[in-house]
Amino acid sequence: MSNSAESTSSRPLRVAIVGAGPAGVYAADILTKSNEVKDGDFQVSIDLFEAYPAPYGLIRYGVAPDHPRIKGIVNALHKVLDRGDIRFLGNVTYGRDLTLHDFRAFYDAVIFSTGAIKDADLDIPGIGLEGSFGGADFVSWYDGHPDVPRDWPLEAKEIAVIGNGNVALDVARMLVKHADELLVTEIPDNVYRALKDSPVTDVHVFGRRGPAQVKFTPLELRELSHAKDVDIVLYPEDFEFDEASDEAIRSNNQIRTMVNTLTNWLVEEHAEAEEPSSRRLHLHFLHSPVEIYGTTDDAANPGKVAGVKFERMQLDGTGNVKGTGEFLDYPVQAVYRAIGYHGSPLDELEYDARRGVVPNEGGRVLDAEGNAVPGIYATGWIKRGPVGLIGHTKGDALETIGFLLEDRLTLPPAQNPDPQAIIDLLHERGIEYTTWEGWIKLDAHELALGAEWSAAESANGIERERIKVVPREDMIEISRG
Numbered sequence: 435m436s437n438s439a440e441s442t443s444s445r446p447l448r449v450a451i452v453g454a455g456p457a458g459v460y461a462a463d464i465l466t467k468s469n470e471v472k473d474g475d476f477q478v479s480i481d482l483f484e485a486y487p488a489p490y491g492l493i494r495y496g497v498a499p500d501h502p503r504i505k506g507i508v509n510a511l512h513k514v515l516d517r518g519d520i521r522f523l524g525n526v527t528y529g530r531d532l533t534l535h536d537f538r539a540f541y542d543a544v545i546f547s548t549g550a551i552k553d554a555d556l557d558i559p560g561i562g563l564e565g566s567f568g569g570a571d572f573v574s575w576y577d578g579h580p581d582v583p584r585d586w587p588l589e590a591k592e593i594a595v596i597g598n599g600n601v602a603l604d605v606a607r608m609l610v611k612h613a614d615e616l617l618v619t620e621i622p623d624n625v626y627r628a629l630k631d632s633p634v635t636d637v638h639v640f641g642r643r644g645p646a647q648v649k650f651t652p653l654e655l656r657e658l659s660h661a662k663d664v665d666i667v668l669y670p671e672d673f674e675f676d677e678a679s680d681e682a683i684r685s686n687n688q689i690r691t692m693v694n695t696l697t698n699w700l701v702e703e704h705a706e707a708e709e710p711s712s713r714r715l716h717l718h719f720l721h722s723p724v725e726i727y728g729t730t731d732d733a734a735n736p737g738k739v740a741g742v743k744f745e746r747m748q749l750d751g752t753g754n755v756k757g758t759g760e761f762l763d764y765p766v767q768a769v770y771r772a773i774g775y776h777g778s779p780l781d782e783l784e785y786d787a788r789r790g791v792v793p794n795e796g797g798r799v800l801d802a803e804g805n806a807v808p809g810i811y812a813t814g815w816i817k818r819g820p821v822g823l824i825g826h827t828k829g830d831a832l833e834t835i836g837f838l839l840e841d842r843l844t845l846p847p848a849q850n851p852d853p854q855a856i857i858d859l860l861h862e863r864g865i866e867y868t869t870w871e872g873w874i875k876l877d878a879h880e881l882a883l884g885a886e887w888s889a890a891e892s893a894n895g896i897e898r899e900r901i902k903v904v905p906r907e908d909m910i911e912i913s914r915g
C-alpha cells in the first residue's frame with residue numbers, strides 16, 4: 435500500500451467515471467472542486483466514459499420532451515464539461531468495449547454511475563402479449579434513443595397505463611396529448627409523425643393505492659390539465675382515505691396539494707357541462723393489475739391485448755392496500771407498465787438483483803463477502819436504486835467522492851496512468867469513441883436542424899429549438915466528422 439501512496443502522490447490521481455448522466459457529471463465536478471484538489475494536496479485527472487455518443491443520460495433519454503425547463507439542466511452540466519478539466523469519452527460501453535481489468539490498468543479509481551434504463555418486471559399473466567409495453571421502452575422511443583426501433587405501434591384507441599409515479603404521468607401525457615402540441619419540443623420527426631397518426635381517444639392510468647398514496651408530484655399532476663382538447667376523468671368511488679391518508683394529508687404539503695387538486699377536478703368534472711374533448715385521461719385509484727388478456731381464449735395463441743383485469747383494493751389503515759375480491763375488466767388495446775425502473779448488472783461486480791443496484795456502503799462498492807473493493811465506487815441510481823430527481827444525484831456524488839478522498843492514499847495504483855494509454859487502447863480495439871468536441875458539433879448540428887425547420891415553417895409561427903439526431907451511426911458520424 436505504501437507503494438501506491440508514493441506513486442499517486444507524484445502524479446495526478448487517475449479516475450474513470452463510467453456513465454455521463456447527472457450522477458457521473460456531478461461526481462466529476464465535485465471531485466475536481468474538492469478542497470483536497472483545490473488546496474494542492476493532490477491533483478486529479480478524470481475520464482468520463484459513456485455508452486451513448488452523447489452525454490447527459492436520462493436527461494437526454496428520459497426526461498419528457500415537453501419539460502424544457504428540466505432539460506435545461508444540461509446547460510449547467512455543459513458548463514462543467516466545457517471547462518476542459520474532465521475528458522469525455524462517448525460511445526464506449528463498460529463490459530463490452532472495456533473490462534474492469536482494463537480500468538484497473540489505467541486508473542487508480544473507478545466510479546460507476548450507470549443509472550437504470552430498463553423497466554421493472556410486472557409478473558402477471560399476459561404481460562408478454564402483443565400490445566403490452568414497458569414504459570421505459572416507450573420513453574426511450576419518444577426521446578429518440580439511438581438503440582430502439584424507430585417505429586412504435588400506436589394503433590390503440592384505448593390504453594391502460596399501470597403505475598402512479600411521475601413516469602406513468604409522463605407516459606400517459608405523451609400518449610394522450612395532441613402531437614401538434616409537442617412539435618415545439620425536441621422530439622424527432624418519426625415520433626411526431628407517429629403521435630400525429632395515433633387514433634387514441636382514452637388513456638386510463640391505474641394506481642394500486644389511493645389518491646393520498648400517489649408517488650407523482652404536484653407540478654406533474656397539475657400539468658395534465660394543461661393538455662389541450664383532453665378531459666380528465668375521475669371516479670368518486672376511488673376517493674378512499676384511511677387514517678394513514680389523513681395523517682399524510684395533514685403532515686405532507688405535497689400530498690395535501692395533490693389530494694386537493696384531484697378532489698377539485700372530481701367536483702368540477704361533475705359540475706361542468708362543457709363541450710366534451712376528443713380525448714380523455716382517466717385517473718383510477720385502488721386498482722391492482724391481475725391479468726392482461728388477449729383477443730382469443732386460445733392459451734397457445736392468445737392474440738393481441740384486449741383488456742386488463744384489476745382487483746379493486748381497499749386501504750388497510752396504514753396506507754397499504756388489501757384485495758376486496760372484486761374484479762374489474764377494462765377493454766383496452768394496449769398496456770404500458772410504468773411501475774419503476776430497474777438497474778442492470780455490471781460485469782465483474784456483485785449485483786443486488788432485488789434492488790437493481792451494485793451493493794455498496796455509501797458508494798464504496800462491496801464484494802460478495804461485504805468488503806469494500808479497493809478503488810471501486812458507485813453513485814446515482816446504480817448506487818441507490820431508481821428513485822429520486824436529478825438534484826438528488828448531487829448528494830449521492832458528494833457522499834461517494836467523500837469516501838474516495840478518504841481512501842485516496844491507499845488506492846491500488848494504475849499500472850499505466852498515462853492519459854494517452856487508454857486512447858491508444860480504444861484505437862487498437864477499433865472503438866469509434868466520441869469526444870467533448872464531438873458533442874459540441876452534434877449539439878450545434880441538432881440546433882441547426884431546429885433553426886432550419888423553424889425558418890422553413892416561419893409562416894406558421896412555430897419554432898423548434900432542436901431536432902434530435904437519432905441513429906447511433908449518424909450521431910457518431912456527425913461527432914467524429
Ligand SMILES: Cc1cc2nc3c(=O)[nH]c(=O)nc-3n(C[C@H](O)[C@H](O)[C@H](O)COP(=O)(O)OP(=O)(O)OC[C@H]3O[C@@H](n4cnc5c(N)ncnc54)[C@H](O)[C@@H]3O)c2cc1C
Nearest residue numbers: 453455456457485491492496527528548549814815823824
Ligand atoms: C422517464 C424519466 C423521466 C424523468 N424525468 C425527470 C424530471 O423531469 N426531473 C427530474 O429531476 N428527474 C427526472 N427523472 C429522474 C432522473 O432522470 C434521475 O434522477 C437521474 O437521471 C439519475 O441519474 P444517473 O446519472 O444515476 O443515471 P442516468 O441518467 O441513467 O445516467 C446513467 C448513464 O450511464 C450510462 N451507462 C449505463 N451503462 C453503461 C455502461 N455499461 N458503460 C458506459 N456507460 C453506461 C448510460 O448510458 C447513462 O448515460 C426522470 C427519470 C425517468 C426514468
Ligand SMILES: NC(=O)c1ccc[n+]([C@@H]2O[C@H](COP(=O)([O-])OP(=O)(O)OC[C@H]3O[C@@H](n4cnc5c(N)ncnc54)[C@H](OP(=O)(O)O)[C@@H]3O)[C@@H](O)[C@H]2O)c1
Nearest residue numbers: 597598599600601602642643649772773774775820821822
Ligand atoms: N417530472 C419529474 O420530476 C419526474 C418524471 C419522471 C420520473 N421522475 C422520478 O424518477 C423516479 C422514478 O419514477 P417512476 O415513476 O419510474 O417510479 P416510482 O416513483 O417509484 O413509481 C412507481 C409506481 O408504480 C407502482 N407500482 C410498483 N409496482 C407495482 C405493481 N406491481 N403493480 C401496480 N403498481 C405498481 C408504485 O405503486 P406503490 O406506491 O403502491 O408501490 C408507484 O405508483 C421517481 O423518483 C420520479 O419522481 C421524476
